[in-house]
Amino acid sequence: MSESETARLGARVRAYRTMRRMTVRGLAGEAGASASFISQLERGQAGASVGMLRRIALALGVTVADLFSEDDEVGHRVVPRSGRPELPAGPGARKYLISQRPLRNLEMYAGEFDPGASTGAEPYTHGDSQEILLVIRGEVALWLGPPGEAARHVLGPGDSVEYRTSVPHRVANEGERTAEVLWVVSPPTPAT
Structure with a gap:
């Protein structure tokens, strides 16, 4: 991943974490990672393996794809x-x-x-x-x-x-x- 992609991924992880009112340590514990790793990931200073991204996504209640989605706008979604x-x-x-x-x-x-x-x-x-x-x-x-x-x-x-x-x-x-x-x-x- 490029530096800008890593930075965007980190920003999305941070946004989902704060939305869920989770601390860095809380997310780290749920995902089986260190707090320093999560902090570095959120600041765009570290990348993550696919396995780690899956654990982070699960802890945040999202999919791995959501962590990479650039679509912050939620449109109308009708579900019968x-x-x-x-x-x-x-x-x-x-x-x-x-x-x-x-x-x-x-x-x-x-x-x-x-x-x-x-x-x-x-x-x-x-x-x-x-x-x-x-x-x-x-x-x-x-x-x-x-x-x-x-x-x-x-x-x-x-x-x-x-x-x-x-x-x-x-x-x-x-x-x-x-x-x-x-x-x-x-x-x-x-x-x-």
Whole structure:
């Protein structure tokens, strides 16, 4: 890569890292690199192997191609309901990505929970971002806090709750109808 290409790559890595509110050390830890290497990469003073770029992209929640894209403008992107990318979810649960990659300022997901379905048996965390859960249809229970200490909230259509993604949380449909929810997370959390 030329010096200007290396500098542009470093600037994009820094931009995605700061957008995600990650420190240089945080990104280095997630990518399996040293903080000094990430710092040099961001300043355009070092290049990276394809393997390292893959680990950095994964830690930032983008693709390797996004790290090289010169297109900072996000145009209108219409995604029909049938075209939403489906993400892994537990039995009886479906999760769809609504915001399109590369995730810049926020991420948004739609979820459907059949009766008895949940996000899993255990609460989970992801990063330290602001998350909003909005119930569109049906009713869900949300637990916030560590196991054994979690507060339980029952939410119906139109109800919402806001919390940090670093707080253990779990969603379950204890009702008799399919529930539909939306999650909005800002800034996007690193991929784990």
